[in-house]
Amino acid sequence: MVEIATEVRWQDHRLEIPMERIRLSEELGFDAVFTAGGYGCEELVELGYIAAQTSRLKIGTRITEVTGRAPAMAAMAFQTLNHLTGGGRVIAGLGTGSVPTAEGMQGRPWGRPVSRMRDFVTIMRQLLAGEKADHQGKEWSAPYQGPGARGAEPSAIGLVPLGEIPVMVGAAGPQMTTLAAEIGDGWMPASWAPGIMPLMEPLLQKGFERAGDGRSLKDFEIWGHVDMNVHDDVREAMRPFKEYVVTWSQMQHQFMAARGYPDLSATLGAIIAEATEAGAADDPRARHLEGRPMLDEPYWQRALDAVPDEYIDDGWLVGPVRRIRNRVAPWLDCGLTGVVFRYGDQLTHDRHVENLDAFRAVAAAAGRASFTG
Incomplete structure (x- = not known):
């Protein structure tokens, strides 16, 4: 069964977590809620707030940037959330971000995003598994061995692993999409629409072949999104x-x-x-x-x-809501393993008044709840 989720907006100048919608989604049988990284609110802080007020929903990032945040800091944050929620509810979605955010705000060079993602995932996976970070990469390394290094030994984080935290790679271009299949547990495409899976599959297959571990699409998650607007x-x-x-x-x-x-x-x-x-x-x-x-x-x-x-x-x-309900089905049969349903204009920085009936309609179309609206 395809999983369904909602997401918290990152664009708003004044942050308000939509807990009414998130609680409703949990009641309706949605599977997850994601927070989004950008140049506004901090997505991992939001997840802690949401985790304290939900009991069943998976919580994840879509995405956390790998340019301005060290992989060890990300590993500690995700493992902390994993402990707070009892294990098994956290999804680590990673992405490279953008040049304006990386260089303009975070003070980090844009460099080689594909290499950076490979390094980041390698180090973060070591730490999430309870191992010491020991990787010398082109963009991220641990321990640090560059100019002025004091010779520190590889180190681990203090929290014990509570099961595995799936690592999803956000990708838009072909190289990063292939990398997602090679090193990730899943892929978070930047855009999606029913009908494009046949064109994306060769890129993913190339990544599975590079990994050489026997994985294929049946072992791989793909979380896409669709935006809704009721009028x-x-x-x-x-x-x-x-x-x-x-x-x-x-x-x-x-x-x-x-x-x-x-x-x-x-x-x-x-x-x-x-x-x-x-x-x-x-x-x-x-x-x-x-x-x-x-x-x-x-x-x-x-x-x-x-x-x-x-x-x-x-x-x-x-x-109208009824029209939206009638058009959900193609999204549940288009190659995605999970669909994130977002609401409203994605360009505005003002909070939306969400039509919650749209989410009720999605739950009904997905067979999770009844809705006659």
Whole structure:
């Protein structure tokens, strides 16, 4: 059975953990709740808060960044949560983050993200298993043996392991996706839509072959996500997701092509380039942080109009609650082992008023609870 989960937003300027929704999801039979790392709230602190107020849900990160946090610190945090929850409820989702966050805020070089993930997972797994950290890598090493090193011996963390903590690798590009299959217990794709699994499977298979331990897709978890927006007007419900597609279009080329829209990224790129030349697209990061559109008019509306309705309708869940319920099924049969159902606009920094009936509809569609709405 495909697992279902919810997630806590990381974008909001004022943090409020949605405990009403999280408690409801536990009652409805959801399997997990995730917190997301970014440049706002700290995801592992949030998990401690949630763990104290839930009893059954798995708790995990989607994702914790491996650039600004040492692998030993991550191992201690995840093992601490594991002890607090009695073991068996923690999922460690890892990702590389972004250049602005790594270099602009954390003061760490972007370097070689694939090598960094390999080093991080190697050291963290040693520590989670109760072993001493002993790995000299290209990006992360323990013990430290660089300039000024005092010759410290390999060391372990003090908490004893309580079972295994699954390690998921967040990945968007092909190299990191292959690495996820090679070294991870699972993969957290940056984007997903029903129908793209056949294009992703060769990348994963390459990783299984590199690992050489006999694992295959049947031994591997894939946690994807889908965003929902309830509105009586379906096209109006699509708008925030069209805005998201335009804003992040230049990072979504591979995903757009995999979904059968190979020209969409180029079309949006041309509009953005035209706007930039006209001085209508200055400082995109500042615009994002301030909650402003990345383009001035008329370029913004032109870009939104270039995103086909079908692209949104097949990759998000939009419209009245009953329509959303009727469109959940493809997400439960598309190669994912777990689906994270998120709510609302992912660009705004203001907290949403969530329609909890959307989560009730998901639980009903997944056979976890009854709902007649």
